[in-house]
């Protein structure tokens with residue numbers, strides 16, 4: 346029989362958000378394994394960063410914030426961010442003795458006995474008084490559906506499976522999506538491909554000048570407003586606009602970033618617009634983002650009619666034992682840091698009110 350192991354807090358996910366939460370639990374006197382456990386479905390340290398394409402070098406990411414309590418110094422900007430961040434996270438876990446359990450995949454979280462939550466995983470069950478969900482979005486790529494999609498004779502892939510530009514040599518590639526990933530794919534692929542075409546639903550918004558704190562706060566407020574209403578969050582990156590850097594300027598000048606509106610249907614040989622225009626293609630690359638990985642929380646019934654989980658700060662409004670970090674407004678490295686701290690502060694208060702401090 347599977348007898349759940351009892352802890353105060355289960356943290357699901359060991360990306361930026363989960364590690365920040367684990368750091369703050371530790372600093373608050375909670376002992377790993379005795380008082381809390383971090384369960385991570387990935388094979389190695391690094392969160393989703395470990396899966397990002399090799400040509401996404403550390404120098405190309407837009408401001409990765411270090412985790413609390415340990416700087417990331419001296420990283421070579423030419424190295425893949427997947428290696429840099431994975432190495433840094435591994436050091437971090439060791440330095441703070443976080444004892445992350447992996448690969449452990451959480452299958453479901455449901456109501457347990459005595460007001461506790463039961464966390465069922467690929468490696469048995471845990472019973473906890475509170476839960477910090479830090480599962481990110483990488484495992485849930487979003488593919489929009491278009492008429493005729495199944496008839497396409499070429500190849501379709503999502504950013505989640507993009508491995509670099511060389512595999513597109515000599516091909517006609519359509520890149521769908523107006524975010525940072527889409528533009529990076531185009532700029533990388535264009536020198537190799539026979540032709541590239543960029544389509545986006547909305548005209549892309551380019552941002553001049555530095556992304557200062559005020560702009561950051563405004564972007565976060567937009568996403569915050571959605572999750573407070575129980576709507577599925579958009580990514581923070583989607584509301585920050587695209588930085589008008591040298592690479593983007595060059596792409597605009599050369600025509601690689603000439604954008605077309607979304608096509609209306611996919612044909613066996615390419616895509617077509619209702620005005621009769623067609624674009625033949627060998628590949629459609631969907632750079633259409635990701636959605637929060639929250640399916641395992643379904644038994645708790647937290648989802649609103651709008652499809653999202655309503656949160657106040659990081660706390661699920663429908664269940665104060667459950668916190669979502671790295672979700673909606675905190676889906677950036679800096680947001681994830683702050684969310685980890687806020688969730689732990691809230692949970693410590695909740696558990697203290699219930700009269701059983703952990704440490």
Ligand code: FAD
Pocket residue numbers: 357358359360361362363384385386387391392393394397405406407408409410449450451452479480481482483484526635638641670671672675676677678679681
């Ligand atoms: P993740 O890093 O995705 O970690 C989640 C972890 O949870 C993973 O290890 C996963 O295996 C695990 N997990 C998921 N489901 C389960 C389960 N059921 N059971 C157990 N474990 C599970 N932000 C920035 O600030 N700067 C950038 O430059 C930047 N670049 C980005 C580039 C790309 C291509 C993308 C997609 C995002 C980028 N972001 C960037 C956003 C940023 O990556 C995230 O906000 C942040 O790193 C995510 O951290 P996280 O801890 O929420 O999730």
